[in-house]
Amino acid sequence: MPGSSVPGPDAPSQHSGESLPPRAKFAVTAGRVAAAVSRRAGRGSGSVIGGRVALRLDPDLLAKLARHLDVVLVSATNGKTTTTRLIAEALRANGQVVSNALGANMPAGITSALAGRGSARYGVIEVDEKYLASVARDVAPKAIALLNLSRDQLDRAAETRMLAERWREGLAGIEATVIANADDPLVAWAASSSRDVVWVAAGQAWKDDAWSCPSCGGVMHRPGDDWYCAECHFRRPRPAWALHGDHVIDPAGSAWPMSLRLPGRANKANAATSAAVAAVFGVHPKVALDRMSTVAAVAGRYDVVEYAGRQLRLLLAKNPAGWLETFTLIDGPPAPVILSVNALSADGTDTSWLWDVDYGRLAGHPIVVTGQRRLDLAVRLDVAGLRFTVAENLAQAVAACPPGRIEAIANYTAFQQFRRDVRG
Incomplete structure (x- = not known):
């Protein structure tokens, strides 16, 4: 399966030190000033207003900032911030990372985060589900992690199948390796339009948004951990990586123990996906999981x-x-x-x-x-x-x-x- 092996360390980035063109530099500076004014006024971190100002001055700024990074995008209904943090920690084994660690996950917040990239080699970016396709077009990611889709913010978010369809259309033709949860039918359907998919058996506790087939609308059959549609034969893909108790199973069948400080099955699933992402960038599963074990809280969660x-x-x-x-x-x-x-x-x-x-x-x-x-x-x-x-x-x-x-x-x-x- 393409992208399912554990690669060796990749070559050092050749472009992390390249400078921005004058217009982009001016936009970044103006955004920082706007963010600083917002902070002094007590209106939060200023990352969103700073990004909005910067993008108003240079609409192509996000693409310019990402051009000098190997980017990972992380999107889902739940677990985006935690998985972004785990991936970032794993990739630090190979070099510096810039990330929107506090969860400002729309284009303005992402732009603010990348504006502080310095000499970072990697960009690990959490993306709101509605903006995944447009951000992917801008930043040309090397990898995209898709965790789950379920009902959320019913007044502003699309129905889950509509979001899955938006992902499916947006990911078609994308060059990135997509690391996707094989246990969520909506994610599997969305990711199956991609050229290079690494499937992870990460589990799915909440199933109430995936009882009808996203492909044909038929009734989904869900015996045990499996799922399939009897009408159109859309079914769970065979995973390359899997969560098994307190271990992550890699594509070669090796079991790597995890000792997370973060609690719960969901965080073990996040770590399994993160290990698969890290492998795309040449970080060995043992190294990745050892680094993830140092994370005790994420933006106040679990404190x-x-x-x-x-x-x-x-x-x-x-x-x-x-x-x-x-x-x-x-x-x-x-x-x-x-x-x-x-x-x-x-x-x-x-x-x-x-x-x-x-x-x-x-x-x-x-x-x-x-x-x-x-x-x-x-x-x-x-x-x-x-x-x-x-x-x-x-x-x-x-x-x-x-x-x-x-x-x-x-x-x-x-x-x-x-x-x-x-x-x-």
Whole structure:
């Protein structure tokens, strides 16, 4: 299978030191000034406004910045930021890396990240699902990692099959090696238009967006870990790489142990995909997995922090698939759980997805709900037959929790609010 072997170290980049043309340099400088003004005004990191200013002055800037890098693009509904971080850590075995590590994953944020590339050899870039095809056209990536597709931000994102079709059309003719999750039918269908695909058996816990065939609309049959459509014969491709317990199986059948500090099955799957990506760039699986084992948290996710005299573990869950994976992290003793949901533009304003989450998995845990849409969440928990307490903010929520380390689960802007609260 093309691209499925573990290559040796690739040659050093010949172009990392090349300079930008004058217009691009001016755009980068103007973008940095705009970002600095935004930071001083207390409006965040400034990466988005800086990128917008730079692109307004030079619409081709993203392509010019990426021209001097070997680029990896990472896209999915869940796991983009973590997988980007793991790939970046693995590729640092071969050279310097520039990455949008904090998750600004639309063209403006990506442009800001690459503007600080310095002498980096690699660009490891997280990309919003809607922008994957256009960013790929601009940056001519060497590799693209596709992890999963599921329902998310229903007010702004396309239906999942439409996103898969957009990927499929955008990836047709792309020269990049595509590293794709063979267990997600939507991803497999999207990636199958590519010339060079490395399939990874990374698993798929959430299946409710892939019961109909993306190719013909027929009913998908899903016996065990397999899947196929009996009507058009579209079926799970044979993987070259696989996650097997605490090991990653490479194309030669060798099993490489992983000892991740990041919790959960989903992060093991992210690491398996990351190892397959790293191999495209000549990083041996053992080296890649050893480097990934040093990552303990990603942009605040999984951090254990002290707040109001209590220990909290901060967990991000943005959609039904993400909540399902997150709930598996708190199985066992009935630890207190704080749930927080907002519905701002960055979260998606439609909260109907709350009814797709199986909150019954929290039975037996003391639950406190907070956040902008805490009453929506309260209604959902009440229908699920769960007992809970409603709190105005994090401080009240923590005070309402019984003893024990608290699991604090929040969607995107609620998670950022938690991080601000615990920092004081």
